Amino acid sequence: MAWTTLWRALRRGHATEPAAPLDEDLTQALAARLHRASIAKLGRSLTIRQVDPGSCNGCELEIAMLGSVVYDLERFGLRFAASPRYADVLLVTGPVTRNMEDALLRTWRATPDPKFVIAVGDCAIDGGVFKGSPALLGGVDAALPVDAIIRGCPPSPTAILDVLCALIEAHAPDRPAAR
Amino acid sequence: MTVRALLQAAPALPCHPVPRRLLSGAAWAEFAAALATDPSLDLRALWADPTHVHALLVDPADGSLHLASVAVESGLYTALSPARPAAAWFERMIRDLWGHTAADGLDLRPWLDHGAWTASPPLAARPSPNVAAPDLKEFLPVEGADLHRILVGPVHAGIIEPGHFHFTCDGETVVRLEIRLGYLHKGTLGLLRGKSPRTAARFAARLSGDSTVAHSIAFARAAEAACQATIPPRATALRAVMAELERLANHLGDIGAIVNDAAFPLLQSRFVWQREAVLRASDAAFGHRLMMDLVIPGGVASDITPDGAGIILSVLEGLEAEWPRLLASHAGSASLQDRTRTTGHLDPQLAARFAPGGVIGRASGRNQDCRLHPGYPPYDGMTLGAITRQDGDVEARIQVRMAEVMASIALLRQLLATLPELAPNAVLAERLQGVTAEGIGWAEGFRGDIWHWLRIEGGLIAHAFLCDPSWRQWPLLEAAVIGNIVADFPLCNKSFNCSYSGVDL
Numbered sequence: 172m173a174w175t176t177l178w179r180a181l182r183r184g185h186a187t188e189p190a191a192p193l194d195e196d197l198t199q200a201l202a203a204r205l206h207r208a209s210i211a212k213l214g215r216s217l218t219i220r221q222v223d224p225g226s227c228n229g230c231e232l233e234i235a236m237l238g239s240v241v242y243d244l245e246r247f248g249l250r251f252a253a254s255p256r257y258a259d260v261l262l263v264t265g266p267v268t269r270n271m272e273d274a275l276l277r278t279w280r281a282t283p284d285p286k287f288v289i290a291v292g293d294c295a296i297d298g299g300v301f302k303g304s305p306a307l308l309g310g311v312d313a314a315l316p317v318d319a320i321i322r323g324c325p326p327s328p329t330a331i332l333d334v335l336c337a338l339i340e341a342h343a344p345d346r347p348a349a350r
Numbered sequence: 351m352t353v354r355a356l357l358q359a360a361p362a363l364p365c366h367p368v369p370r371r372l373l374s375g376a377a378w379a380e381f382a383a384a385l386a387t388d389p390s391l392d393l394r395a396l397w398a399d400p401t402h403v404h405a406l407l408v409d410p411a412d413g414s415l416h417l418a419s420v421a422v423e424s425g426l427y428t429a430l431s432p433a434r435p436a437a438a439w440f441e442r443m444i445r446d447l448w449g450h451t452a453a454d455g456l457d458l459r460p461w462l463d464h465g466a467w468t469a470s471p472p473l474a475a476r477p478s479p480n481v482a483a484p485d486l487k488e489f490l491p492v493e494g495a496d497l498h499r500i501l502v503g504p505v506h507a508g509i510i511e512p513g514h515f516h517f518t519c520d521g522e523t524v525v526r527l528e529i530r531l532g533y534l535h536k537g538t539l540g541l542l543r544g545k546s547p548r549t550a551a552r553f554a555a556r557l558s559g560d561s562t563v564a565h566s567i568a569f570a571r572a573a574e575a576a577c578q579a580t581i582p583p584r585a586t587a588l589r590a591v592m593a594e595l596e597r598l599a600n601h602l603g604d605i606g607a608i609v610n611d612a613a614f615p616l617l618q619s620r621f622v623w624q625r626e627a628v629l630r631a632s633d634a635a636f637g638h639r640l641m642m643d644l645v646i647p648g649g650v651a652s653d654i655t656p657d658g659a660g661i662i663l664s665v666l667e668g669l670e671a672e673w674p675r676l677l678a679s680h681a682g683s684a685s686l687q688d689r690t691r692t693t694g695h696l697d698p699q700l701a702a703r704f705a706p707g708g709v710i711g712r713a714s715g716r717n718q719d720c721r722l723h724p725g726y727p728p729y730d731g732m733t734l735g736a737i738t739r740q741d742g743d744v745e746a747r748i749q750v751r752m753a754e755v756m757a758s759i760a761l762l763r764q765l766l767a768t769l770p771e772l773a774p775n776a777v778l779a780e781r782l783q784g785v786t787a788e789g790i791g792w793a794e795g796f797r798g799d800i801w802h803w804l805r806i807e808g809g810l811i812a813h814a815f816l817c818d819p820s821w822r823q824w825p826l827l828e829a830a831v832i833g834n835i836v837a838d839f840p841l842c843n844k845s846f847n848c849s850y851s852g853v854d855l
Contacts, residue, residue: 229556
């Protein structure tokens with residue numbers, strides 16, 4: 172039975188028709204729609220890895236609040252990653268201690284390019300009140316190239332969120348606003 | 351001789367509010383031996399200056415303080431760690447910062463010195479260029495065919511401070527945890543030297559950011575004790591308002607973090623929402639969400655805002671209204687209780703040997719709260735009791751925090767209802783002009799008892815030690831986690847919530 176069916180099918184030739192010629196206009200219109208939708212929905216996203224190479228923990232407290240129900244940073248396309256290997260942004264707090272230099276550099280090297288480094292808080296900017304201590308390298312820029320800074324001791328969750336949203340918008344000037 | 355008799359027999363050096371007893375080398379050795387057989391005094395802190403080693407002992411029964419010192423001879427002093435194992439971490443720190451070695455100490459491995467400093471020991475009279483890098487790979491040996499190791503950190507997966515956790519496991523069960531800290535060493539004690547207490551206060555405020563108010567209070571009280579200044583009653587009351595707000599915010603955040611690690615984010619979101627409300631009320635009342643730099647030697651940096659008390663009271667009302675639902679949700683979830691009960695058990699007898707303060711001590715039966723013993727204003731005139739549990743597990747530590755949230759609300763209402771009249775701060779600079787003086791101050795932070803010691807010479811800080819409660823708590827986390835599965839470590843760790851920056855100095 173099966174052999175007969177197979178024989179007939181082979182004699183009849185392909186049942187599948189060749190693809191119809193493309194409607195170029197329609198295809199272009201669909202491609203443009205898809206591009207807009209993907210930029211709006213997927214292009215507005217940054218994955219963040221927080222690193223503390225010397226903070227007093229004040230900045231961590233405020234950064235941690237970003238994930239809370241009050242600030243809910245994920246609605247802006249921002250999320251925290253457990254590993255630098257998935258991160259676009261390193262959010263670095265505190266001065267850089269000599270004891271953390273190696274771990275900070277390793278974390279930076281583990282972050283794929285392109286990557287942004289944001290120095291969060293007065294200590295991360297130039298060492299803050301700890302400036303000049305022989306136990307420190309200095310601010311974050313003593314160890315890494317810094318792309319943006321957020322002032323404050325510690326900066327409020329709102330201030331941190333503002334800069335993160337601005338970072339998304341700065342790199343997508345033609346994209347619709349997130350908020 | 352007993353510990354007390356040895357201290358009584360030694361000459362008293364001026365320090366306020368208690369004298370510092372200078373023991374001879376032989377008397378200190380006797381003192382070290384007597385500590386092994388006399389459990390009636392807790393060792394709360396051990397530190398040094400370029401020539402001496404100092405110990406703080408507290409009688410847990412009445413909170414009376416005793417300070418003991420010994421001169422370091424040829425770089426050596428008799429170790430206290432054989433009698434009091436909690437001394438081991440302090441002894442490692444003393445060797446790294448001042449270069450004094452604890453003879454016959456339990457553990458002589460480096461601690462804060464990771465071999466990265468330019469000069470070492472940094473607080474010694476004459477530091478030398480750092481040449482020999484200490485071997486960080488030196489962990490305690492483990493034996494057994496089926497054991498494996500899990501190495502975590504210093505960069506952790508969450509938004510927390512850095513530290514290295516070295517687990518040895520038998521299958522899923524942890525058989526040993528060794529913690530390696532020091533990554534956050536900022537040289538804070540060195541930065542304090544040569545500054546006036548007013549200038550140096552900002553370093554105390556940043557020893558551990560979550561305890562900025564409590565550390566600032568202990569620091570200010572040490573400076574005020576040194577020059578025997580009294581501050582206006584309103585400043586005392588406002589400090590306590592800030593301290594209780596800080597306690598509330600941290601306890602709410604901690605309870606939320608623990609239940610979140612048991613996969614209960616719904617409940618966490620409510621605790622964190624309430625934490626945010628407290629932070630906003632603190633901002634509205636004092637102009638800073640964490641209330642940093644607002645407690646200063648001599649008083650407070652600014653008064654409470656005109657509508658501050660009203661905003662705080664309305665937040666307390668909201669928290670109190672939701673509280674029964676939060677408690678019911680916590681107690682009624684069998685899967686949550688399954689994770690928190692019996693987990694991370696801290697044996698009360700072991701706790702007694704390390705004398706941990708705060709929630710960790712009180713959840714293992716220790717009736718210690720330095721707002722009560724030795725006490726300090728304004729708490730000495732208020733209704734307050736130490737909240738204890740006997741179980742010593744993660745659940746007990748949650749329950750102590752929950753009870754303390756309610757206690758802090760009651761204290762805040764009392765304080766805000768009876769705020770004394772506005773009065774100017776005490777001016778310490780005048781009293782300190784060219785003066786040599788010593789003082790010790792304390793405060794109960796959300797983690798426990800904080801002790802700050804200052805030696806002032808010529809009006810400026812010559813030597814200082816800022817002791818976070820975590821010194822005597824971290825080693826107990828190593829013990830409490832043994833026998834638990836690796837997946838329960840986050841619960842154990844969050845329920846302890848020790849400070850990294852606070853002990854990295």
